[in-house]
Amino acid sequence: DTGVSQNPRHKITKRGQNVTFRCDPISEHNRLYWYRQTLGQGPEFLTYFQNEAQLEKSRLLSDRFSAERPKGSFSTLEIQRTEQGDSAMYLCASSREGGSNQPQHFGDGTRLSIL
Amino acid sequence: KQEVTQIPAALSVPEGENLVLNCSFTDSAIYNLQWFRQDPGKGLTSLLLIQSSQREQTSGRLNASLDKSSGRSTLYIAASQPGDSTTYLCAVSSLNNAGNMLTFGGGTRLMVKP
Numbered sequence: 001d002t003g004v005s006q007n008p009r010h011k012i013t014k015r016g017q018n019v020t021f022r023c024d025p026i027s028e029h030n031r032l033y034w035y036r037q038t039l040g041q042g043p044e045f046l047t048y049f050q051n052e053a054q055l056e057k058s059r060l061l062s063d064r065f066s067a068e069r070p071k072g073s074f075s076t077l078e079i080q081r082t083e084q085g086d087s088a089m090y091l092c093a094s095s096r097e098g099g100s101n102q103p104q105h106f107g108d109g110t111r112l113s114i115l
Numbered sequence: 116k117q118e119v120t121q122i123p124a125a126l127s128v129p130e131g132e133n134l135v136l137n138c139s140f141t142d143s144a145i146y147n148l149q150w151f152r153q154d155p156g157k158g159l160t161s162l163l164l165i166q167s168s169q170r171e172q173t174s175g176r177l178n179a180s181l182d183k184s185s186g187r188s189t190l191y192i193a194a195s196q197p198g199d200s201t202t203y204l205c206a207v208s209s210l211n212n213a214g215n216m217l218t219f220g221g222g223t224r225l226m227v228k229p
Contacts, residue, residue, distance in 0.1 A: 004158075033216065042119070042204055042219030043159070056215055091158055100147040100166040100208075104217060106159040 002026065004107035006092050012113045013082060020078045021110045025094030032075050033093040033104060034067055036060065043091055049075060050097065079112075087114045117142045117209050121220035128195055129228050136190040136223045138205030143183050146208040149217065150179050150190050153202045162203075163190070167210075195227045 005024040013019055025032050030051050035043035046065070048056040051072040061067075064083075069075040079086055089111050093104040118141045128134050138148070147166045151159040163172045163179040165188070171180040178191040192199055202224050206217040 006158075031215070035217075040221070042206070042221050043217075045216040045218070048215050058216075093159075100168075101164065103149055103161045103164045105161060106151075108158040111156070 004092055004094050004105055006090075006107035006110050008110060009108065010111050010113070012115065014115050015082055015084060017082055018078065018080045019082060019112060020076055021090055021092075021112075023075045023077070023092030023094075023107060025074070025092070026105055027073075028096065029094035029105070030072065030097050031095045032069055033095075034075070034077050035091040035093065037089040037091055037109070038087075043089075046077075082112075082114050084114050087112055117145075117207060117218045119205060119207055119218050119220040121203075121205055121223050123223060124221065125224040125226075127226040127228060130195060130197060132195050132227075133191070133193050134195055134225070136192070136203050136205075136225070138188040138190070138220055140186045140188075140207050140218075142209060143186050144210040145183060146210050148179075148181055148188050148205065148207045150177075150188075151204040151206065153204055153222070155201075159204060192225075195225075197227050197229050200225055200227045 032049045034046040037043040049069040064080045067077045089109040091109045093106045095104045096102045122137045149164045150162045165181045176193040202222045204222045206219045
Protein backbone atom coordinates (compact mmCIF):
# COMPACT_ATOMS: atom_id res chain seq x y z
CA ASP A 1 0.00 0.00 0.00
CA THR A 2 1.27 3.45 -0.86
CA GLY A 3 -1.02 5.05 1.68
CA VAL A 4 -3.61 7.80 1.47
CA SER A 5 -2.20 10.95 -0.12
CA GLN A 6 -3.58 14.46 0.45
CA ASN A 7 -2.66 17.69 -1.30
CA PRO A 8 -1.82 20.36 -0.49
CA ARG A 9 -0.46 19.77 3.01
CA HIS A 10 -1.04 23.39 3.96
CA LYS A 11 -3.30 26.08 2.53
CA ILE A 12 -3.43 29.69 3.67
CA THR A 13 -6.06 31.89 2.13
CA LYS A 14 -8.05 35.03 2.76
CA ARG A 15 -11.60 34.94 4.03
CA GLY A 16 -14.08 34.74 1.19
CA GLN A 17 -11.84 32.80 -1.19
CA ASN A 18 -12.62 29.32 -2.51
CA VAL A 19 -10.29 26.41 -1.78
CA THR A 20 -10.08 22.86 -3.08
CA PHE A 21 -8.33 19.89 -1.53
CA ARG A 22 -7.49 16.57 -3.14
CA CYS A 23 -7.36 13.07 -1.68
CA ASP A 24 -5.93 9.97 -3.37
CA PRO A 25 -7.01 6.85 -1.49
CA ILE A 26 -5.25 3.51 -1.31
CA SER A 27 -5.78 2.07 -4.77
CA GLU A 28 -7.94 -0.94 -3.99
CA HIS A 29 -10.12 0.88 -1.44
CA ASN A 30 -13.60 1.73 -2.74
CA ARG A 31 -14.69 3.67 0.36
CA LEU A 32 -13.49 7.22 0.98
CA TYR A 33 -14.21 9.50 3.92
CA TRP A 34 -13.63 13.16 4.77
CA TYR A 35 -13.23 14.40 8.34
CA ARG A 36 -12.48 17.79 9.89
CA GLN A 37 -10.34 18.25 12.98
CA THR A 38 -9.93 21.44 15.00
CA LEU A 39 -7.11 21.99 17.46
CA GLY A 40 -7.28 19.78 20.52
CA GLN A 41 -10.33 17.88 19.32
CA GLY A 42 -10.94 14.52 17.70
CA PRO A 43 -11.86 14.42 14.01
CA GLU A 44 -15.51 14.92 13.03
CA PHE A 45 -17.12 13.09 10.12
CA LEU A 46 -18.05 15.17 7.08
CA THR A 47 -18.96 12.82 4.25
CA TYR A 48 -18.48 9.35 2.79
CA PHE A 49 -18.27 7.83 -0.71
CA GLN A 50 -18.64 4.30 -1.89
CA ASN A 51 -17.05 4.28 -5.32
CA GLU A 52 -18.36 7.47 -6.99
CA ALA A 53 -21.57 7.67 -4.96
CA GLN A 54 -21.74 10.09 -2.04
CA LEU A 55 -23.82 8.09 0.42
CA GLU A 56 -23.72 10.09 3.61
CA LYS A 57 -23.24 13.73 4.58
CA SER A 58 -22.94 15.26 8.03
CA ARG A 59 -24.91 18.32 9.06
CA LEU A 60 -21.47 19.91 9.45
CA LEU A 61 -21.24 19.93 5.67
CA SER A 62 -22.92 23.27 4.94
CA ASP A 63 -23.96 24.34 1.45
CA ARG A 64 -20.56 26.04 1.05
CA PHE A 65 -18.92 22.62 1.09
CA SER A 66 -19.00 20.19 -1.80
CA ALA A 67 -17.21 16.89 -2.27
CA GLU A 68 -16.84 14.80 -5.39
CA ARG A 69 -15.35 11.50 -6.41
CA PRO A 70 -16.10 11.48 -10.14
CA LYS A 71 -14.41 8.24 -11.20
CA GLY A 72 -14.45 6.42 -7.92
CA SER A 73 -10.75 7.03 -7.40
CA PHE A 74 -9.49 10.40 -6.09
CA SER A 75 -11.79 12.85 -4.35
CA THR A 76 -11.93 16.62 -4.02
CA LEU A 77 -13.38 18.73 -1.23
CA GLU A 78 -14.21 22.33 -2.12
CA ILE A 79 -15.08 25.10 0.30
CA GLN A 80 -16.62 28.22 -1.19
CA ARG A 81 -16.57 31.67 0.41
CA THR A 82 -14.31 30.52 3.24
CA GLU A 83 -14.92 31.78 6.76
CA GLN A 84 -12.66 32.01 9.82
CA GLY A 85 -14.43 29.02 11.34
CA ASP A 86 -13.32 26.84 8.43
CA SER A 87 -9.75 26.89 9.74
CA ALA A 88 -9.01 23.26 10.59
CA MET A 89 -7.22 20.11 9.51
CA TYR A 90 -9.13 18.28 6.79
CA LEU A 91 -8.46 14.57 6.87
CA CYS A 92 -9.22 11.95 4.25
CA ALA A 93 -9.47 8.23 4.93
CA SER A 94 -10.15 5.15 2.84
CA SER A 95 -11.11 1.56 3.48
CA ARG A 96 -12.09 -1.63 1.72
CA GLU A 97 -15.72 -2.53 1.49
CA GLY A 98 -16.58 -5.42 3.71
CA GLY A 99 -17.16 -6.47 7.24
CA SER A 100 -16.38 -4.95 10.59
CA ASN A 101 -12.71 -5.91 10.34
CA GLN A 102 -11.88 -3.23 7.75
CA PRO A 103 -9.98 -0.32 9.32
CA GLN A 104 -9.98 3.19 7.94
CA HIS A 105 -6.56 4.40 6.80
CA PHE A 106 -5.89 8.13 7.08
CA GLY A 107 -3.79 10.58 5.13
CA ASP A 108 -1.68 13.31 6.71
CA GLY A 109 -4.37 15.89 6.13
CA THR A 110 -4.58 19.39 4.68
CA ARG A 111 -4.25 22.19 7.21
CA LEU A 112 -6.37 25.18 6.21
CA SER A 113 -5.72 28.60 7.70
CA ILE A 114 -8.10 31.46 6.94
CA LEU A 115 -6.64 34.95 7.35
CA LYS B 116 -26.31 10.12 18.95
CA GLN B 117 -23.07 8.33 19.73
CA GLU B 118 -20.68 10.17 22.06
CA VAL B 119 -17.14 9.07 22.82
CA THR B 120 -15.13 10.22 25.82
CA GLN B 121 -11.48 9.64 26.59
CA ILE B 122 -9.98 9.89 30.04
CA PRO B 123 -7.51 11.21 30.97
CA ALA B 124 -7.05 14.08 28.53
CA ALA B 125 -3.32 14.09 29.27
CA LEU B 126 -0.93 11.73 30.99
CA SER B 127 2.77 11.87 31.86
CA VAL B 128 4.66 8.75 32.94
CA PRO B 129 8.28 7.71 33.37
CA GLU B 130 9.80 5.42 30.76
CA GLY B 131 9.20 1.74 31.40
CA GLU B 132 5.89 2.16 33.16
CA ASN B 133 2.81 0.21 32.10
CA LEU B 134 -0.24 2.40 31.49
CA VAL B 135 -3.92 2.28 30.59
CA LEU B 136 -5.89 4.71 28.48
CA ASN B 137 -9.67 4.73 28.75
CA CYS B 138 -12.41 5.23 26.21
CA SER B 139 -16.15 5.19 26.85
CA PHE B 140 -19.06 5.39 24.43
CA THR B 141 -22.76 5.97 24.99
CA ASP B 142 -24.38 3.64 22.41
CA SER B 143 -23.35 0.00 22.73
CA ALA B 144 -24.67 -0.88 19.25
CA ILE B 145 -21.26 -0.59 17.64
CA TYR B 146 -19.78 -2.13 14.51
CA ASN B 147 -16.17 -1.86 15.63
CA LEU B 148 -13.79 0.26 17.67
CA GLN B 149 -10.41 1.55 16.53
CA TRP B 150 -7.47 3.00 18.41
CA PHE B 151 -5.22 5.46 16.57
CA ARG B 152 -2.13 7.48 17.33
CA GLN B 153 -1.71 10.98 15.94
CA ASP B 154 1.67 12.66 15.97
CA PRO B 155 1.69 16.50 15.98
CA GLY B 156 0.63 17.93 12.63
CA LYS B 157 0.15 14.49 11.13
CA GLY B 158 -2.68 12.21 10.19
CA LEU B 159 -3.89 9.19 12.15
CA THR B 160 -2.12 5.85 12.28
CA SER B 161 -4.33 2.86 13.02
CA LEU B 162 -3.07 0.83 15.96
CA LEU B 163 -5.76 -1.73 16.69
CA LEU B 164 -9.27 -2.54 15.52
CA ILE B 165 -11.66 -4.56 17.65
CA GLN B 166 -14.78 -5.94 16.02
CA SER B 167 -17.98 -5.83 18.05
CA SER B 168 -17.86 -9.61 18.56
CA GLN B 169 -14.33 -9.52 19.97
CA ARG B 170 -13.11 -8.84 23.49
CA GLU B 171 -9.54 -7.80 22.82
CA GLN B 172 -6.78 -7.35 20.27
CA THR B 173 -3.03 -7.32 20.73
CA SER B 174 -0.18 -5.86 18.72
CA GLY B 175 3.28 -5.93 20.22
CA ARG B 176 3.26 -3.96 23.47
CA LEU B 177 -0.32 -2.79 22.88
CA ASN B 178 -3.45 -4.53 24.06
CA ALA B 179 -6.94 -3.17 23.52
CA SER B 180 -10.00 -4.53 25.25
CA LEU B 181 -13.67 -4.01 24.55
CA ASP B 182 -16.62 -4.31 26.92
CA LYS B 183 -19.54 -3.47 24.69
CA SER B 184 -22.23 -3.86 27.32
CA SER B 185 -20.67 -1.26 29.58
CA GLY B 186 -19.58 0.96 26.69
CA ARG B 187 -15.88 0.84 27.50
CA SER B 188 -12.56 0.14 25.88
CA THR B 189 -9.05 0.32 27.29
CA LEU B 190 -5.69 0.57 25.58
CA TYR B 191 -2.91 -0.99 27.63
CA ILE B 192 0.67 -0.02 26.79
CA ALA B 193 3.36 -2.18 28.33
CA ALA B 194 6.86 -0.98 29.12
CA SER B 195 6.29 2.53 27.75
CA GLN B 196 9.00 4.21 25.66
CA PRO B 197 9.61 7.87 24.72
CA GLY B 198 8.51 6.99 21.17
CA ASP B 199 5.05 6.24 22.56
CA SER B 200 4.66 9.97 23.30
CA THR B 201 1.80 11.15 21.10
CA THR B 202 -1.97 11.62 21.12
CA TYR B 203 -4.09 8.48 21.24
CA LEU B 204 -7.57 8.59 19.74
CA CYS B 205 -10.40 6.14 20.21
CA ALA B 206 -13.14 5.92 17.56
CA VAL B 207 -16.28 3.83 17.19
CA SER B 208 -18.43 3.02 14.20
CA SER B 209 -22.07 2.43 14.94
CA LEU B 210 -24.43 -0.22 13.62
CA ASN B 211 -26.99 2.38 12.59
CA ASN B 212 -24.73 3.62 9.80
CA ALA B 213 -23.27 0.22 8.88
CA GLY B 214 -19.89 1.31 10.13
CA ASN B 215 -19.51 4.03 7.54
CA MET B 216 -18.44 6.83 9.81
CA LEU B 217 -16.24 7.00 12.87
CA THR B 218 -17.13 8.96 16.00
CA PHE B 219 -13.98 10.05 17.81
CA GLY B 220 -13.14 10.88 21.37
CA GLY B 221 -11.14 13.99 22.19
CA GLY B 222 -7.91 12.02 22.62
CA THR B 223 -5.37 11.41 25.36
CA ARG B 224 -2.00 13.18 25.07
CA LEU B 225 0.70 10.90 26.42
CA MET B 226 4.18 11.99 27.42
CA VAL B 227 6.72 9.30 28.31
CA LYS B 228 9.71 10.84 30.06
CA PRO B 229 13.14 9.24 29.58
